Amino acid sequence: MTALRIGELARRTGTTPRTIRYYEELGLLGSGDERAAGSHRTYGEADAERLEELMRLRDLLGLSLDELKEVAEAEEHRAVLREEWHGGADEARRREIAAEILVYVERQLELAGRRRVELDELYDALAAKRERLGEIIG
């Protein structure tokens, strides 16, 4: 079992322990395992992936932590779905929850699409600028 401590998790995901504790405080991460007051936090691979996903949405799409909270809650909703799934949820219920998550995915896709266009334009503008500066320098 790969039990990570907070410093190791921070190093792997390129953030800080402070940020991880703050995200826990906001209910975005961990805290699932009850923990004796004052004892060390531990994390698994799933936590690392979740944290990276949160940071991607934060940095690349510019989502606030409040918006990430909504997304996280939808994801938890999906985790509940998985339980129901294996427990034998009916078709109607599956579609219901899938439709709910689809709303967030489409919202994020639109944001990502717009950002991608803007970033491509910026990249091209910078490349052209480099070209011109290169010609001056010779």
Next chain:
Amino acid sequence: MTALRIGELARRTGTTPRTIRYYEELGLLGSGDERAAGSHRTYGEADAERLEELMRLRDLLGLSLDELKEVAEAEEHRAVLREEWHGGADEARRREIAAEILVYVERQLELAGRRRVELDELYDALAAKRERLGEIIG
């Protein structure tokens, strides 16, 4: 002449008067024209473009306002260059300043390149997710 007031500039660039005043306070924008204490700020097309550029670098590349300050100072350096240029700067001087700006442009290009890759990956992952959800819904 198109003299914009702060509210109009904010509306056009998709930000707020508060942000524009803050950027001026940090020396990122305007304040070039001296202004009687308490009188209205005015802006031109050039200011609008500069503000949009600053916001692009902030949002798309994730630069801090301190980093934007450095970039802005390099740009001002280039503005000085333009004066010298028309005033007949010599080749060596032109190359010198161009080389200085090139450093920032290359740094930004590398950042933009990395971000573009990450954003493409995120976009593809979201698109695949939408696909799967669509199949469940039918």
Next chain:
DNA sequence: TTGCTCCTCACGTCACGTGAGGTGGC
């Protein structure tokens, strides 16, 4: 036992948001 990393307050900082109270131009 000695470091190292961890813990919990709690104040500081960056990038603004948001009134409070007042003045200026179509």
Next chain:
DNA sequence: TTGCTCCTCACGTCACGTGAGGTGGC
């Protein structure tokens, strides 16, 4: 003259940074 937008403090907020002082596991 009446609105509307502007002005300057100045305190509030979001997302953490940064010590202060203390405890816990290889």
